[in-house]
Amino acid sequence: MTIRSLxxxxxxxxxxxxxxxxxxxGIMTDAEQISGGHVRLRAGTLYAALDRLCTDGLVxxxxxxxxxxxLRRYYRITDDGTRRLTAAVVRQRATAAVAAQRLxxxxxxx
Amino acid sequence: MSETCGLERGYLERQRLERRxxxxxxxxxxxxxxxxxxxxxxxxxxxxxxxxxxxxxxETADLIAGAMRIRVRAITRGVSDPRWRDALAVLSVVAPLLxxxxxxxxNDILGVAIRAVGGxxxxxxxxxxxxxxxxxxxxxxxxxxxxxxxxxxxxxxALATTxxxxxxxxxxxxxxxxxxVGTALWMVLGGLATVALALSPGPRRGLQIxxxxxxxxxxxxxxxxxxxxxxxxxxSVPPSGRGTLIVIFAVLVGVVIACLRTPVGxxxxxxxxxxxxxxxxxxxxxxxxxxxxxxxxAPRAALLYLPPLLVICLxxxxxxxxxxxxxxxxxxxxxxxxxxxxxxx
Numbered sequence: 001m002t003i004r005s006l007x008x009x010x011x012x013x014x015x016x017x018x019x020x021x022x023x024x025x026g027i028m029t030d031a032e033q034i035s036g037g038h039v040r041l042r043a044g045t046l047y048a049a050l051d052r053l054c055t056d057g058l059v060x061x062x063x064x065x066x067x068x069x070x071l072r073r074y075y076r077i078t079d080d081g082t083r084r085l086t087a088a089v090v091r092q093r094a095t096a097a098v099a100a101q102r103l104x105x106x107x108x109x110x
Numbered sequence: 111m112s113e114t115c116g117l118e119r120g121y122l123e124r125q126r127l128e129r130r131x132x133x134x135x136x137x138x139x140x141x142x143x144x145x146x147x148x149x150x151x152x153x154x155x156x157x158x159x160x161x162x163x164x165x166x167x168x169e170t171a172d173l174i175a176g177a178m179r180i181r182v183r184a185i186t187r188g189v190s191d192p193r194w195r196d197a198l199a200v201l202s203v204v205a206p207l208l209x210x211x212x213x214x215x216x217n218d219i220l221g222v223a224i225r226a227v228g229g230x231x232x233x234x235x236x237x238x239x240x241x242x243x244x245x246x247x248x249x250x251x252x253x254x255x256x257x258x259x260x261x262x263x264x265x266x267x268a269l270a271t272t273x274x275x276x277x278x279x280x281x282x283x284x285x286x287x288x289x290x291v292g293t294a295l296w297m298v299l300g301g302l303a304t305v306a307l308a309l310s311p312g313p314r315r316g317l318q319i320x321x322x323x324x325x326x327x328x329x330x331x332x333x334x335x336x337x338x339x340x341x342x343x344x345x346s347v348p349p350s351g352r353g354t355l356i357v358i359f360a361v362l363v364g365v366v367i368a369c370l371r372t373p374v375g376x377x378x379x380x381x382x383x384x385x386x387x388x389x390x391x392x393x394x395x396x397x398x399x400x401x402x403x404x405x406x407x408a409p410r411a412a413l414l415y416l417p418p419l420l421v422i423c424l425x426x427x428x429x430x431x432x433x434x435x436x437x438x439x440x441x442x443x444x445x446x447x448x449x450x451x452x453x454x455x
Contacts, residue, residue, distance in 0.1 A: 008279045024152070025157065028153065043150055043169070043173060044169075045172070046153070047142075047176055048179040048180055051180055070149075070151070072152065073146075073149045079261035079399055089220035
């Protein structure tokens, strides 16, 4: 079966949720940190991706809290999401290994 | 005192910014606002620096783009229903075959070209007219690509064939008239074939559902009916009598009844209903119950094109209502905030 590669925002969201359930703003700040400050997810991109990931069953709602009068919804990665992220990591690692080898970089993949 | 005023002003400015964000979120579908509106406002406000008064340009563009993605997904989710996808896959095979049959049955464009070179089919100079190529060879090329299971190339060929009808008709040449039954039927069938090939899993799945025998039967039936009303292309209207029409309608009714037995078949019939008005109008022309007469060509174009548009609108509305219903169930399952933020939108 062919598995479509994950887009960068999706990859970062799933990576962020792989450690623990997070709320929207937590995912945004975590994704920026994971990408070394290179990618800054905005709310529109984040919620369009979360909507798709929830529909595809890769992410689900963990719990809700009200903090300072505002709703915070926490999301967690599902088993399917973990499998997709694992497959993406394995694929990227293999691709990066080939790239590193061809470039003659020492140390292989990160 | 001034510190208190400053704090109050800052608080009011934050409230204004929040109202502006809520107005921006109006671009999202209501179901999405109910499920995520409040948390999105929370995230936007948390990400906004204290001194920010207006949503930033990039932020606004990102929210609008996000809303568009969700709206497009909501529409295509109707198509992603497996039964609709299967129905479109079946149509990706059937519509090109019907287009080929329609090309056989109504060949007024070819007729104009042949009359222009002296009325002889054997005189190959009719091939010099470019506008005769799409209707003469387009459907055959699309059908061949479909049978080769080349979905994307077939979709592009179907789109090019359909677009050529529009260009030929809009050109104002005598070769094609937008208000002619043949052009309307080709355009509707070509559009249907294009959409089916573009949005469905394609001929591979369609042929799998139909099976070898039903595909052969469909091809033989469509081409047989096309050949039945095939006329001399030198004549603008194919010569076929009431008896032929009765045979055609009897076959069509039989096929529809057979299709209505399965969910995918019912959807195929609903999609093929888009082509009903040019067919019915063509039949009325054949039996002499319709014509230009007092109506003229503009109302004829309306009669040919408005019913297909109405059927398309009905199908899209039904798919949209179904998607809304699914979204509502999903929101209830996720425990979205009651009342939502519609009041602010």
